[in-house]
Amino acid sequence: MKLADRVNKIQPSPTLSIDAKAKALKAQGIDIVGFGAGEPDFDTPENIKAAGKKAIDGGFTKYMPVGGADDLKDAIIAKMKRDNDLDYSxxxxxxxxxxxxxxxxxxxxxxxxxxxxxxxxxxxxxxPDQIVLAGGTPVFIMTDEVTGFKVTPEQLEQAITPRTRYLILNSPCNPTGSTYLKEELIALGQVLLKHPHVMVVADDIYEKLIYDGITFYNIAQVVPELKPRTIVVNGVSKAYAMTGWRIGWACGPKEIMGAMTKMQSQSTSNATSIAQKASVEALNGSQEALPPMVAEFEKRRTYIVDRLNAIPGVTCFRSNGAFYAFPNFSGIYGKSTPKGKKIENSSDLAAYLLEDANVALVPGIAFGDDRYARLSYAISLETIKKGVDRIEEAIKNLK
Ligand SMILES: Cc1ncc(COP(=O)(O)O)c(C=O)c1O
Structure with a gap:
């Protein structure tokens, strides 16, 4: 079958496929501990579900303006002001x-x-795949535990060229959980101010999931001169356990938002009407459901990081956000499994743990660094304990 070249330039999402593999094994009755999930294990809060049901019953089930309903846009405007001190129309x-x-x-x-x-x-x-699909070239700035998985101003300066279109800043980060502090954003902002042709795309999707009492900041909030060239991306998926509702948004310069809406008018048209109503409730309604979810994530984060660090050959950075642990397993590379297979990289490790220990995690190579693997802690503490026990045992069995 002849397919367009662009299809062959990209990979299917590795995180989604590992999650699907773990779910398929589970469906066969195998007791898999799946650390692959990229979504909260909590249910969507009741008030939000009720708003969705009300939208259906009220006949709010038709085409909408492509770029979003006015009441949702107003709820986003209020949220951006309240949480990020940023003004949008x-x-x-x-x-x-x-x-x-x-x-x-x-x-x-x-x-x-x-x-x-x-x-x-x-x-x-x-x-990277979205950028390749658009004809662009991803330029990576690799970070590790030494800088808390954060880009330094020097690294950023070095990576900028006349062809740089934008920088993606994802804080808290998937997969590392790393969250930029105010001073760190200001330092990166000073570099960006010297390069007016570079835009910033701030992916704030994990904004609400931060721990240890730190405060979330967006770069446009702390370096206001950058606001005219910053696009803030956010959504309801992670904060409100609404991954299946499919609502996200961008805030930024009018001309760009208009062009994005034009592009969308020839693909999906509007986001689902019912989900938009539920998202208005998520943003404007009671926020009571959030603190218990965040507290639970923080408890799990502390547990999983401590347990992983106690395994000889494994080190795990204690980050302040999202719901992922990103341990460095390179200390065990070179060892062999009881069946005699050498573990040389993160894919070998993931295969060994899945086949011999019934644990699914995502190899770090999918995120650009083979030394690591990603474990989502969006699963119960009990399941985390069972999974880490299995990892510990499996690593002990390596020779
Ligand atoms: C960093 C990051 N950005 C964006 C998304 C997409 O979220 P959604 O499309 O569900 O709003 C995800 C989901 O895993 C993510 O991890």
Whole structure:
């Protein structure tokens, strides 16, 4: 079958496929501990579900304005002011079917053939492929535990060229959980101010999931001169356990939001009407459901990081956000499994743990660094304990 070249330039999302593999094994009755999930294990809060049901019963089931309903845009405007101290108007917002779709619209709207996009790594799997699909070239700035998985101003300066179109800043980060502090954003902002042709795409999807009492900041909030060239991406998926509802949005310059909406008018049209109503409730309604979810994630984060660090040959950075642990397993590379297979990289490790220990995790190579693996702690503490026990045992059995 002849397919377009662009299909062969990209990979299927590795995180989604590992999660699917673990679910398939579970469906066969195998007791798999799945650390692959990229979504909260909590249910969507009741008030939000009720708003969705009310929208259906009220006949709110028709086509909508492509870039989002006015009441949702108003709820986003209020949220951006309340949480981020950023002012936007309705024409500076574009609502899409999730933050992933929003980021896709941005790449299709801004990137010309040969443009470069700077991606700090380890990075979320979809960034490079979306950029390649748009004809751009991903330029990676790799980070590790030494800088808390954060890009330094010097690294950023070095990566910028005349072809740089934008920088993606994802804080808290998937897969590392790393969260930039105010001073760190200001330092990166000083570099960006010297390069007026570089835009910033701030992916704030994990904004609400931060721990240890730190405060979330967006770069446009702390370096206001950057606001005219910053696009803020956010959505309801992670904060409100609404991954299946598919609502995300961008806030930024009017001309770009209009162009993104034009692009979307020829693909998905509007995001689902019912989900938009539920998202209005998520943003405007009671926020009571959030603190218990965040507290539970923090408890799990502390547990999993401590347990992983206690395994000889494994080190795990204690990050302040999202719901992923990103341990470094390179200390066990070179050892052999009881069946005599040498573990040389993160894919070998993931295969060994899945086959011999019934544990699914995502190899770090999917995020650009083979030394690591990603474990989502969006599963119960009990399941985390069972999974880490198995990992510990499996690693002990290596020779
Ligand atoms: C960093 C990051 N950005 C964006 C998304 C997409 O979120 P959604 O499309 O569900 O809004 C994800 C989901 O895993 C993510 O991890």
């Amino acid at each position: 309705r024409d500076e917002i574009s609502v899409a079917c999730g933050a992933k779709h929003t980021l896709y619209n941005i790449s299709q709207t801004l990137i010309q053939e040969g443009d470069e996009v700077i991606i700090p790594g380890p990075y979320w799997v979809s960034y």
